[in-house]
Amino acid sequence: MVAACGGGGGNNSSNLAADQTLSFPMVDDVGNTDPAHMSAAVDIDIFRNSYSGLYKFDDQLNEVPDIATGAPTVSTDGLTYTYKIKQNVKFWNGDPVKADDFIFSWNRAAAIQGDYASLLQPVQGYDDVAAGKATQMTGLKKVDDYTFSATLTAPAGYWYTENALWTLWVVDQKVVLAAGKATDSTWADNPATAVGTGQFKMTARTPKQSLDFAPVPNWYGGSTGTITKVHIEIVADQKAQLTKYESGGYSLIGFANQSLTPEDVIRYNSDSQLKKQLTLQPSARTSWIGFNFCTGKAQPTKSCTTSSVFAGDAGKPLREAFSLAIDRDQLIDIACSKGTACVKATGGVITKGLKGYLGDNTDPWAKFDKAQAQQLLQSAGGAAKVGNLTYTYNANAQNKAVCDNLASQWKANLGVTVQCASTDRASFFNARTKCAYPIFRHSWGADYDHPQDWFDFLFVTDAGSSGSCYSNPQIDSMEKDANQKPLSNSLDTYKAMNKILVDNCVTGNLFYGIQQYLVHPYVQGAGGNALYDNYWADVKILQHS
Amino acid sequence: MAQAAPVAQPDVELTYEIPEQVTLLSDAWRRIRRNRLALVGGGVIIVLLIVALISMVWTPYPTWLQAVGPTYQPPSPAHPLGLDNAGRDILSRIMGGALITVQVGIGSAIIVSLIGIPLGLLAGFYRGKVDTAISFVINIWYGIPDLLVALILVFVLSDALHLIPRGVLVIVIAFSLTRWMDVARLVRGQALALREREFVEAARMAGARDYALLVRHIFPNALGPIIVQATFAIPAAVLFEAFLSFLGLGLPPPTPSWGAMASDGYHGMDFAPHIVLAPTIALSITLMAFNWLGDGLRDAFDPRMRR
Numbered sequence: 001m002v003a004a005c006g007g008g009g010g011n012n013s014s015n016l017a018a019d020q021t022l023s024f025p026m027v028d029d030v031g032n033t034d035p036a037h038m039s040a041a042v043d044i045d046i047f048r049n050s051y052s053g054l055y056k057f058d059d060q061l062n063e064v065p066d067i068a069t070g071a072p073t074v075s076t077d078g079l080t081y082t083y084k085i086k087q088n089v090k091f092w093n094g095d096p097v098k099a100d101d102f103i104f105s106w107n108r109a110a111a112i113q114g115d116y117a118s119l120l121q122p123v124q125g126y127d128d129v130a131a132g133k134a135t136q137m138t139g140l141k142k143v144d145d146y147t148f149s150a151t152l153t154a155p156a157g158y159w160y161t162e163n164a165l166w167t168l169w170v171v172d173q174k175v176v177l178a179a180g181k182a183t184d185s186t187w188a189d190n191p192a193t194a195v196g197t198g199q200f201k202m203t204a205r206t207p208k209q210s211l212d213f214a215p216v217p218n219w220y221g222g223s224t225g226t227i228t229k230v231h232i233e234i235v236a237d238q239k240a241q242l243t244k245y246e247s248g249g250y251s252l253i254g255f256a257n258q259s260l261t262p263e264d265v266i267r268y269n270s271d272s273q274l275k276k277q278l279t280l281q282p283s284a285r286t287s288w289i290g291f292n293f294c295t296g297k298a299q300p301t302k303s304c305t306t307s308s309v310f311a312g313d314a315g316k317p318l319r320e321a322f323s324l325a326i327d328r329d330q331l332i333d334i335a336c337s338k339g340t341a342c343v344k345a346t347g348g349v350i351t352k353g354l355k356g357y358l359g360d361n362t363d364p365w366a367k368f369d370k371a372q373a374q375q376l377l378q379s380a381g382g383a384a385k386v387g388n389l390t391y392t393y394n395a396n397a398q399n400k401a402v403c404d405n406l407a408s409q410w411k412a413n414l415g416v417t418v419q420c421a422s423t424d425r426a427s428f429f430n431a432r433t434k435c436a437y438p439i440f441r442h443s444w445g446a447d448y449d450h451p452q453d454w455f456d457f458l459f460v461t462d463a464g465s466s467g468s469c470y471s472n473p474q475i476d477s478m479e480k481d482a483n484q485k486p487l488s489n490s491l492d493t494y495k496a497m498n499k500i501l502v503d504n505c506v507t508g509n510l511f512y513g514i515q516q517y518l519v520h521p522y523v524q525g526a527g528g529n530a531l532y533d534n535y536w537a538d539v540k541i542l543q544h545s
Numbered sequence: 546m547a548q549a550a551p552v553a554q555p556d557v558e559l560t561y562e563i564p565e566q567v568t569l570l571s572d573a574w575r576r577i578r579r580n581r582l583a584l585v586g587g588g589v590i591i592v593l594l595i596v597a598l599i600s601m602v603w604t605p606y607p608t609w610l611q612a613v614g615p616t617y618q619p620p621s622p623a624h625p626l627g628l629d630n631a632g633r634d635i636l637s638r639i640m641g642g643a644l645i646t647v648q649v650g651i652g653s654a655i656i657v658s659l660i661g662i663p664l665g666l667l668a669g670f671y672r673g674k675v676d677t678a679i680s681f682v683i684n685i686w687y688g689i690p691d692l693l694v695a696l697i698l699v700f701v702l703s704d705a706l707h708l709i710p711r712g713v714l715v716i717v718i719a720f721s722l723t724r725w726m727d728v729a730r731l732v733r734g735q736a737l738a739l740r741e742r743e744f745v746e747a748a749r750m751a752g753a754r755d756y757a758l759l760v761r762h763i764f765p766n767a768l769g770p771i772i773v774q775a776t777f778a779i780p781a782a783v784l785f786e787a788f789l790s791f792l793g794l795g796l797p798p799p800t801p802s803w804g805a806m807a808s809d810g811y812h813g814m815d816f817a818p819h820i821v822l823a824p825t826i827a828l829s830i831t832l833m834a835f836n837w838l839g840d841g842l843r844d845a846f847d848p849r850m851r852r
Binding site: 239261262263264266267270327330333334338400401404405407408409411412419420 | 607609610611612615616617630631632797798799812813815816
């Protein structure tokens with residue numbers, strides 16, 4: 001695998017093409033242009049070039065200052081974070097960025113209650129703002145024009161990491177209020193009023209057709225690179241995308257979390273010349289088999305309605321059998337385009353490369369052992385115990401390929417017939433939240449590099465994205481304790497929690513993700529980190545015929 | 546006056562030329578044997594039936610089993626038709642697909658006939674209000690886009706109401722409910738013509754009831770065109786199933802439908818054309834075979850073709 005991050009470097013201006021237009025396609029249009037509403041990777045990856053916040057992640061996922069002058073000062077009780085912001089920062093319309101803008105932006109995000117508003121939950125007064133009882137979080141205080149503080153209700157070691165996320169990007173309160181109420185978002189759709197602090201500003205947008213961006217003149221941070229225009233087209237047909245790319249119509253494919261069709265990846269990867277255009281970047285995503293842990297109505301969590309054969313200690317042999325019966329090499333070969341779309345997960349649910357990863361081959365249930373799987377199945381009551389089982393997934397090509405392969409392997413290795421059922425994304429997530437499926441597809445793309453992002457949303461009791469209704473008081477207790485500490489002091493606890501998940505085979509871990517980029521040789525600096533952070537200012541277009 | 550001598554009557558045996566007695570089917574068979582394309586079509590169909598029967602008990606590999614070898618492997622001695630994008634043996638899946646094809650084709654032809662023949666007979670025999678009502682329904686049905694209705698039927702019956710699992714049966718029902726009108730209209734026309742024929746009048750005069758007239762006299766004499774129509778319904782049903790499966794709306798994986806197989810291989814045409822070629826060639830040959838046989842049967846049953 002090739003890491004393709006950072007600027008191209010080493011090319012003087014004489015090597016640059018006259019036309020410095022960066023163009024690329026996206027399957028779907030952006031959904032939300034307002035940072036307070038954003039939740040889709042497409043939206044975030046595009047608009048991180050137009051907006052910014054106190055911090056950002058570098059190519060190695062280290063959190064580094066962006067608008068902040070440095071790391072926050074944290075009070076001895078771990079409750080108050082004081083931020084200093086650079087005094088030369090301006091929005092592209094010339095408005096200076098001050099502490100008031102950050103306080104306004106964060107209060108606004110809490111009031112809007114977008115999908116990621118809960119990132120602000122640690123701040124004092126969040127609940128009142130979220131409930132509409134107040135407009136300002138009491139924990140946010142302006143110290144001076146360029147200093148403000150956030151006081152938390154309880155120590156939260158992950159708060160600093162969350163500071164680098166899009167929901168906490170700064171917006172221009174003058175512009176927002178001039179366009180309407182603080183919670184309105186119409187300003188963000190209009191290129192004239194979509195004012196941010198990023199290196200690029202939106203210059204045109206035709207919904208479901210195209211977006212255009214241009215570098216911000218005299219950007220406060222200095223250079224915006226060589227790119228003079230960014231043109232994004234919405235093209236749903238991936239074949240049409242590739243055809244245009246191959247004719248030179250696009251600089252690259254892969255920005256904004258786009259992927260290639262399996263056949264195209266294989267074609268490029270198997271040709272020595274074409275392969276040079278293909279870049280495979282590990283991404284912060286794990287996919288696994290979700291098992292239902294319900295033992296009855298409202299047991300062990302309130303979302304449960306019926307009992308599952310996979311639940312609890314009684315269901316552990318079945319979970320183990322279903323996991324051991326999978327030859328992950330075969331799965332990766334078939335469902336991940338010969339390993340170009342993912343790599344097998346052998347180190348627990350937290351993705352390789354992220355904090356909390358347990359290490360290669362530390363998951364004993366991620367190996368293929370047909371004999372042991374059959375033995376475990378028999379000990380659990382045999383295939384009859386399982387009955388008619390349906391594995392459910394949200395419809396897309398990879399999920400289908402995964403399910404077809406799992407069903408084939410379970411039938412061949414366990415003698416269990418599992419039906420594959422697909423449903424639309426919205427229905428799937430709605431039903432999964434209610435723990436409606438006995439066995440299902442699950443995956444998690446990390447929002448940030450902190451184990452709390454995994455446990456809070458997936459594995460504590462009543463976690464919002466659990467889907468399995470898993471509940472373990474030990475995990476709950478450890479998580480509560482770890483969340484209060486800085487990551488340097490809590491990482492071992494998180495790892496111990498991850499180990500508990502592995503030991504109990506809570507998830508049938510399948511594979512870790514790979515982001516594919518198809519980039520012409522004359523395009524340098526394209527790529528991003530495992531969190532899909534792509535900065536257009538790093539890209540250069542070299543001379544080409 | 547001399548009395549005329551009686552004319553001697555020669556002792557001759559009267560003989561009559563009795564034509565060879567032939568039934569409708571034997572007459573048709575006699576003529577179809579002279580139609581080489583129809584014979585080839587029939588031969589292919591027999592092979593298809595044999596392969597379908599064999600696949601019920603044996604295929605080189607299970608049709609659902611993935612990774613029997615490297616994905617996208619081209620044809621080789623071990624796998625004469627190669628392996629698909631999931632490493633499944635294409636020959637095995639072609640054999641399994643033959644069974645699906647036969648089930649869908651013959652099942653649809655039977656149900657189409659079961660719906661269309663009674664309605665056509667009633668409309669043509671009774672005429673008047675019965676004919677008006679049935680013809681009205683037929684015309685209305687013709688006005689509805691059949692493919693769209695069939696898609697909706699598959700979705701409603703299987704996915705929404707869960708009345709019938711997604712499989713061959715629901716495809717057959719959806720097809721039949723949207724394509725029965727051809728048979729009904731054909732049989733109606735036959736019944737309208739036959740009810741005026743002398744043998745039907747004779748039977749009626751002899752006291753035959755309507756049921757007997759329909760079943761014993763009119764239906765058997767309309768059988769030729771009905772067989773031809775049913776033969777043409779088979780490839781239409783096969784194509785319909787393949788089309789639905791190609792779109793991902795037909796039989797669920799890993800059912801080895803030829804349409805689904807073509808769909809699986811279609812994106813890999815650039816570097817693994819065998820995946821899409823095998824099912825499409827099988828499908829094309831099957832469709833041609835049924836059409837050749839149908840043409841032959843039509844000619845064979847058509848009285849105007851007699852020499």
